Amino acid sequence: MNEIDEETAAGLRSIAREAAESGAEIACTDFREGIGNDFKRDQMDPVSRADREAQDRIVEILAERDPAAAIVGEENDAEKTVPDSGPAWIIDPIDGTNNFVRGNRLWGVSLARTVDGEPVAAATVLPAIGDTYTAGPGVVERNGVECSVSERTVPSSLIVAPIFGLKQRDRDDYNVVTSYIHEELGDLRRLGSGQTSMAMVACGEIDAAISTVHMTAWDTVAGAHMVRAGGGRVTDLAGDRWRHDSDSLVATNGEIHEDVLSALRDRLDWD
Numbered sequence: 001m002n003e004i005d006e007e008t009a010a011g012l013r014s015i016a017r018e019a020a021e022s023g024a025e026i027a028c029t030d031f032r033e034g035i036g037n038d039f040k041r042d043q044m045d046p047v048s049r050a051d052r053e054a055q056d057r058i059v060e061i062l063a064e065r066d067p068a069a070a071i072v073g074e075e076n077d078a079e080k081t082v083p084d085s086g087p088a089w090i091i092d093p094i095d096g097t098n099n100f101v102r103g104n105r106l107w108g109v110s111l112a113r114t115v116d117g118e119p120v121a122a123a124t125v126l127p128a129i130g131d132t133y134t135a136g137p138g139v140v141e142r143n144g145v146e147c148s149v150s151e152r153t154v155p156s157s158l159i160v161a162p163i164f165g166l167k168q169r170d171r172d173d174y175n176v177v178t179s180y181i182h183e184e185l186g187d188l189r190r191l192g193s194g195q196t197s198m199a200m201v202a203c204g205e206i207d208a209a210i211s212t213v214h215m216t217a218w219d220t221v222a223g224a225h226m227v228r229a230g231g232g233r234v235t236d237l238a239g240d241r242w243r244h245d246s247d248s249l250v251a252t253n254g255e256i257h258e259d260v261l262s263a264l265r266d267r268l269d270w271d
Protein backbone atom coordinates (compact mmCIF):
# COMPACT_ATOMS: atom_id res chain seq x y z
CA MET A 1 0.00 0.00 0.00
CA ASN A 2 1.20 3.48 -0.74
CA GLU A 3 2.32 5.56 2.18
CA ILE A 4 0.31 8.76 2.36
CA ASP A 5 -0.49 10.61 5.53
CA GLU A 6 -3.91 10.25 7.14
CA GLU A 7 -4.99 13.81 6.44
CA THR A 8 -4.15 13.52 2.73
CA ALA A 9 -5.97 10.18 2.54
CA ALA A 10 -9.05 11.60 4.23
CA GLY A 11 -9.02 14.58 1.86
CA LEU A 12 -8.80 12.35 -1.22
CA ARG A 13 -11.60 10.14 0.04
CA SER A 14 -13.79 13.12 0.56
CA ILE A 15 -13.01 14.45 -2.95
CA ALA A 16 -13.86 10.98 -4.32
CA ARG A 17 -17.22 10.96 -2.55
CA GLU A 18 -18.12 14.54 -3.51
CA ALA A 19 -17.18 14.06 -7.17
CA ALA A 20 -19.05 10.75 -7.38
CA GLU A 21 -22.12 12.34 -5.78
CA SER A 22 -22.03 15.21 -8.29
CA GLY A 23 -21.76 12.73 -11.17
CA ALA A 24 -24.63 10.75 -9.68
CA GLU A 25 -26.80 13.88 -9.49
CA ILE A 26 -26.31 14.50 -13.22
CA ALA A 27 -27.01 10.85 -14.09
CA CYS A 28 -30.17 10.81 -11.95
CA THR A 29 -31.78 13.55 -14.04
CA ASP A 30 -31.92 11.08 -16.99
CA PHE A 31 -32.79 7.94 -14.98
CA ARG A 32 -36.14 6.40 -16.02
CA GLU A 33 -36.77 9.28 -18.43
CA GLY A 34 -36.77 7.06 -21.55
CA ILE A 35 -33.98 9.06 -23.18
CA GLY A 36 -32.41 6.22 -25.19
CA ASN A 37 -28.81 5.24 -25.69
CA ASP A 38 -26.13 4.28 -28.19
CA PHE A 39 -24.04 1.11 -28.16
CA LYS A 40 -20.26 0.70 -28.15
CA ARG A 41 -18.93 -2.83 -28.75
CA ASP A 42 -22.33 -4.55 -29.07
CA GLN A 43 -25.94 -4.59 -27.81
CA MET A 44 -24.77 -5.47 -24.29
CA ASP A 45 -22.44 -2.46 -24.16
CA PRO A 46 -24.69 0.59 -24.02
CA VAL A 47 -23.62 4.19 -23.43
CA SER A 48 -25.98 7.03 -22.61
CA ARG A 49 -25.92 10.81 -22.41
CA ALA A 50 -25.85 10.35 -18.65
CA ASP A 51 -22.56 8.38 -18.82
CA ARG A 52 -20.90 11.14 -20.84
CA GLU A 53 -22.27 14.11 -18.93
CA ALA A 54 -21.64 12.57 -15.51
CA GLN A 55 -18.02 11.92 -16.48
CA ASP A 56 -17.61 15.50 -17.76
CA ARG A 57 -18.88 16.89 -14.45
CA ILE A 58 -16.61 14.60 -12.43
CA VAL A 59 -13.60 15.62 -14.55
CA GLU A 60 -14.40 19.31 -13.93
CA ILE A 61 -14.50 18.77 -10.17
CA LEU A 62 -11.30 16.70 -10.07
CA ALA A 63 -9.43 19.21 -12.23
CA GLU A 64 -10.34 21.91 -9.73
CA ARG A 65 -9.77 19.94 -6.51
CA ASP A 66 -6.74 17.83 -7.46
CA PRO A 67 -5.18 19.46 -10.55
CA ALA A 68 -1.90 17.54 -10.46
CA ALA A 69 -3.59 14.16 -10.91
CA ALA A 70 -4.00 12.50 -14.31
CA ILE A 71 -7.49 11.36 -15.28
CA VAL A 72 -8.47 7.95 -16.65
CA GLY A 73 -12.11 7.50 -17.62
CA GLU A 74 -14.41 5.05 -19.37
CA GLU A 75 -16.20 7.57 -21.57
CA ASN A 76 -15.46 10.34 -24.05
CA ASP A 77 -11.83 10.81 -25.05
CA ALA A 78 -10.34 10.36 -21.57
CA GLU A 79 -7.04 8.51 -21.14
CA LYS A 80 -7.63 4.75 -20.81
CA THR A 81 -4.37 3.62 -19.16
CA VAL A 82 -3.52 4.00 -15.48
CA PRO A 83 -0.13 5.73 -15.13
CA ASP A 84 2.45 3.68 -13.22
CA SER A 85 3.93 6.79 -11.69
CA GLY A 86 2.33 9.82 -10.10
CA PRO A 87 -1.24 10.51 -9.00
CA ALA A 88 -4.33 9.62 -11.06
CA TRP A 89 -8.11 9.39 -10.84
CA ILE A 90 -10.00 6.51 -12.44
CA ILE A 91 -13.65 7.20 -13.29
CA ASP A 92 -16.57 4.95 -14.16
CA PRO A 93 -19.40 7.50 -14.47
CA ILE A 94 -21.99 4.70 -14.57
CA ASP A 95 -21.02 1.15 -13.71
CA GLY A 96 -24.05 -0.88 -14.66
CA THR A 97 -25.20 1.07 -17.72
CA ASN A 98 -27.27 -1.94 -18.86
CA ASN A 99 -29.24 -1.61 -15.62
CA PHE A 100 -29.40 2.20 -15.90
CA VAL A 101 -30.85 2.26 -19.43
CA ARG A 102 -33.51 -0.31 -18.45
CA GLY A 103 -34.62 1.66 -15.39
CA ASN A 104 -33.09 -0.85 -12.95
CA ARG A 105 -31.75 0.92 -9.83
CA LEU A 106 -28.58 -1.16 -9.59
CA TRP A 107 -25.93 1.17 -11.01
CA GLY A 108 -23.16 3.16 -9.40
CA VAL A 109 -20.79 6.05 -9.98
CA SER A 110 -17.32 4.91 -9.09
CA LEU A 111 -14.01 6.68 -8.53
CA ALA A 112 -10.57 5.58 -7.42
CA ARG A 113 -7.52 7.72 -6.69
CA THR A 114 -4.18 6.05 -7.33
CA VAL A 115 -0.55 6.89 -6.58
CA ASP A 116 1.99 5.07 -8.76
CA GLY A 117 -0.79 2.75 -9.97
CA GLU A 118 -1.93 1.73 -6.46
CA PRO A 119 -5.28 2.91 -5.03
CA VAL A 120 -5.32 5.10 -1.92
CA ALA A 121 -8.95 6.27 -1.89
CA ALA A 122 -12.22 5.26 -3.53
CA ALA A 123 -15.95 5.95 -3.64
CA THR A 124 -18.87 4.12 -5.23
CA VAL A 125 -22.20 5.92 -5.01
CA LEU A 126 -25.49 4.13 -5.82
CA PRO A 127 -27.93 7.03 -5.90
CA ALA A 128 -31.02 5.09 -6.95
CA ILE A 129 -30.58 2.69 -4.04
CA GLY A 130 -29.20 5.19 -1.55
CA ASP A 131 -25.96 3.46 -0.60
CA THR A 132 -22.55 5.16 -0.66
CA TYR A 133 -19.36 3.17 -0.16
CA THR A 134 -16.05 4.94 0.49
CA ALA A 135 -12.58 3.72 1.38
CA GLY A 136 -9.27 5.12 2.45
CA PRO A 137 -6.23 3.11 3.51
CA GLY A 138 -7.44 0.38 5.89
CA VAL A 139 -11.02 1.57 6.30
CA VAL A 140 -14.22 1.11 4.30
CA GLU A 141 -17.55 2.71 5.13
CA ARG A 142 -21.11 2.25 3.91
CA ASN A 143 -23.17 5.40 4.43
CA GLY A 144 -20.60 6.65 6.95
CA VAL A 145 -20.56 3.48 9.05
CA GLU A 146 -17.40 1.37 9.15
CA CYS A 147 -17.79 -2.09 7.59
CA SER A 148 -15.76 -5.21 7.00
CA VAL A 149 -15.81 -8.33 4.88
CA SER A 150 -17.88 -11.34 5.96
CA GLU A 151 -16.57 -14.06 8.26
CA ARG A 152 -18.32 -16.87 6.41
CA THR A 153 -16.28 -19.94 5.59
CA VAL A 154 -18.78 -22.78 5.13
CA PRO A 155 -18.94 -23.35 1.34
CA SER A 156 -22.71 -23.91 1.30
CA SER A 157 -23.23 -20.50 2.95
CA LEU A 158 -21.24 -18.44 0.44
CA ILE A 159 -22.78 -15.99 -2.03
CA VAL A 160 -20.46 -15.20 -4.94
CA ALA A 161 -20.70 -12.78 -7.86
CA PRO A 162 -19.15 -13.42 -11.27
CA ILE A 163 -18.27 -9.91 -12.52
CA PHE A 164 -17.27 -10.79 -16.09
CA GLY A 165 -18.83 -12.68 -18.94
CA LEU A 166 -20.62 -10.12 -21.09
CA LYS A 167 -18.34 -10.92 -24.01
CA GLN A 168 -19.20 -14.12 -25.91
CA ARG A 169 -15.54 -15.15 -25.93
CA ASP A 170 -15.57 -15.33 -22.10
CA ARG A 171 -18.69 -17.50 -21.87
CA ASP A 172 -16.84 -20.84 -21.53
CA ASP A 173 -14.97 -19.55 -18.47
CA TYR A 174 -18.17 -17.94 -17.22
CA ASN A 175 -19.95 -21.30 -17.40
CA VAL A 176 -17.13 -22.93 -15.43
CA VAL A 177 -17.36 -20.27 -12.71
CA THR A 178 -21.15 -20.43 -12.46
CA SER A 179 -21.07 -24.25 -12.33
CA TYR A 180 -18.57 -24.03 -9.47
CA ILE A 181 -20.85 -21.64 -7.58
CA HIS A 182 -23.97 -23.72 -8.20
CA GLU A 183 -22.36 -27.07 -7.44
CA GLU A 184 -20.14 -26.21 -4.46
CA LEU A 185 -21.27 -22.92 -2.93
CA GLY A 186 -24.45 -21.34 -1.56
CA ASP A 187 -25.74 -19.00 -4.27
CA LEU A 188 -24.81 -16.72 -7.15
CA ARG A 189 -25.38 -12.97 -7.52
CA ARG A 190 -24.96 -11.37 -10.92
CA LEU A 191 -25.53 -7.68 -10.37
CA GLY A 192 -24.38 -6.15 -13.68
CA SER A 193 -22.01 -3.81 -11.86
CA GLY A 194 -18.57 -5.06 -10.90
CA GLN A 195 -17.88 -2.05 -8.68
CA THR A 196 -21.08 -2.60 -6.74
CA SER A 197 -20.29 -6.30 -6.39
CA MET A 198 -16.87 -5.55 -4.90
CA ALA A 199 -18.22 -2.84 -2.59
CA MET A 200 -20.62 -5.50 -1.34
CA VAL A 201 -17.75 -7.95 -0.75
CA ALA A 202 -15.96 -5.20 1.21
CA CYS A 203 -18.98 -4.74 3.47
CA GLY A 204 -19.89 -8.41 3.92
CA GLU A 205 -23.08 -8.33 1.82
CA ILE A 206 -21.65 -11.06 -0.40
CA ASP A 207 -18.54 -13.18 0.08
CA ALA A 208 -16.56 -13.00 -3.18
CA ALA A 209 -16.40 -11.55 -6.69
CA ILE A 210 -14.65 -13.30 -9.56
CA SER A 211 -13.34 -12.57 -13.05
CA THR A 212 -11.12 -15.05 -14.89
CA VAL A 213 -10.18 -12.38 -17.44
CA HIS A 214 -8.57 -8.94 -17.39
CA MET A 215 -11.04 -6.17 -16.62
CA THR A 216 -10.73 -2.44 -17.18
CA ALA A 217 -9.42 -0.23 -14.40
CA TRP A 218 -12.71 1.70 -14.12
CA ASP A 219 -14.59 -1.57 -13.48
CA THR A 220 -12.21 -2.76 -10.76
CA VAL A 221 -9.70 -0.49 -8.97
CA ALA A 222 -12.10 1.26 -6.57
CA GLY A 223 -13.74 -2.03 -5.61
CA ALA A 224 -10.47 -3.90 -5.14
CA HIS A 225 -9.28 -1.12 -2.83
CA MET A 226 -12.51 -1.37 -0.81
CA VAL A 227 -12.23 -5.15 -0.40
CA ARG A 228 -8.69 -4.80 0.97
CA ALA A 229 -9.72 -1.91 3.20
CA GLY A 230 -12.51 -4.12 4.59
CA GLY A 231 -10.02 -6.86 5.49
CA GLY A 232 -10.44 -9.04 2.40
CA ARG A 233 -7.97 -10.28 -0.18
CA VAL A 234 -7.69 -9.52 -3.91
CA THR A 235 -5.38 -11.54 -6.14
CA ASP A 236 -5.21 -12.92 -9.64
CA LEU A 237 -5.90 -16.61 -10.27
CA ALA A 238 -2.25 -17.38 -9.59
CA GLY A 239 -2.63 -15.93 -6.10
CA ASP A 240 -0.43 -12.92 -6.82
CA ARG A 241 -1.48 -9.54 -5.45
CA TRP A 242 -4.04 -8.02 -7.87
CA ARG A 243 -3.12 -4.85 -9.80
CA HIS A 244 -5.05 -2.88 -12.37
CA ASP A 245 -3.23 -4.72 -15.17
CA SER A 246 -3.71 -8.26 -13.80
CA ASP A 247 -5.18 -10.88 -16.15
CA SER A 248 -7.85 -12.05 -13.66
CA LEU A 249 -9.40 -10.97 -10.36
CA VAL A 250 -10.49 -12.93 -7.31
CA ALA A 251 -11.76 -10.76 -4.43
CA THR A 252 -12.88 -12.57 -1.28
CA ASN A 253 -13.32 -12.14 2.46
CA GLY A 254 -9.80 -13.60 2.79
CA GLU A 255 -10.80 -16.65 4.84
CA ILE A 256 -12.03 -18.54 1.78
CA HIS A 257 -9.45 -17.20 -0.66
CA GLU A 258 -7.14 -20.19 -1.04
CA ASP A 259 -10.06 -22.63 -1.35
CA VAL A 260 -11.75 -20.50 -4.01
CA LEU A 261 -8.50 -20.15 -5.97
CA SER A 262 -7.79 -23.83 -5.87
CA ALA A 263 -11.35 -24.82 -6.91
CA LEU A 264 -11.26 -22.36 -9.80
CA ARG A 265 -7.84 -23.53 -10.97
CA ASP A 266 -8.95 -27.18 -10.88
CA ARG A 267 -12.11 -26.50 -12.84
CA LEU A 268 -10.40 -24.23 -15.39
CA ASP A 269 -7.58 -26.78 -15.93
CA TRP A 270 -5.36 -23.85 -15.09
CA ASP A 271 -1.61 -24.12 -14.53
Ligand SMILES: O=P(O)(O)OC[C@H]1O[C@](O)(COP(=O)(O)O)[C@@H](O)[C@@H]1O
Pocket residue numbers: 045074092094095096097098163164165166167170192193194195215219
Ligand atom coordinates in the same frame (compact mmCIF):
# COMPACT_ATOMS: atom_id res chain seq x y z
O1 LIG B 1 -17.59 -9.03 -19.28
P1 LIG B 1 -17.05 -7.67 -19.60
O2 LIG B 1 -17.28 -7.24 -20.99
O3 LIG B 1 -15.62 -7.51 -19.14
O4 LIG B 1 -17.87 -6.63 -18.77
C1 LIG B 1 -17.97 -6.74 -17.38
C2 LIG B 1 -18.22 -5.42 -16.80
O5 LIG B 1 -19.37 -4.82 -17.35
C3 LIG B 1 -20.06 -4.21 -16.32
O6 LIG B 1 -21.03 -5.11 -15.83
C4 LIG B 1 -20.74 -2.94 -16.76
O7 LIG B 1 -19.86 -1.91 -16.99
P2 LIG B 1 -20.36 -0.51 -17.57
O8 LIG B 1 -21.80 -0.38 -17.22
O9 LIG B 1 -19.51 0.52 -16.91
O10 LIG B 1 -20.13 -0.57 -19.05
C5 LIG B 1 -19.01 -4.05 -15.28
O11 LIG B 1 -19.36 -3.73 -14.04
C6 LIG B 1 -18.52 -5.42 -15.35
O12 LIG B 1 -17.66 -5.69 -14.41
Ligand SMILES: [Mg+2]
Pocket residue numbers: 051074092093094095096097
Ligand atom coordinates in the same frame (compact mmCIF):
# COMPACT_ATOMS: atom_id res chain seq x y z
MG1 LIG C 1 -19.52 2.66 -17.20
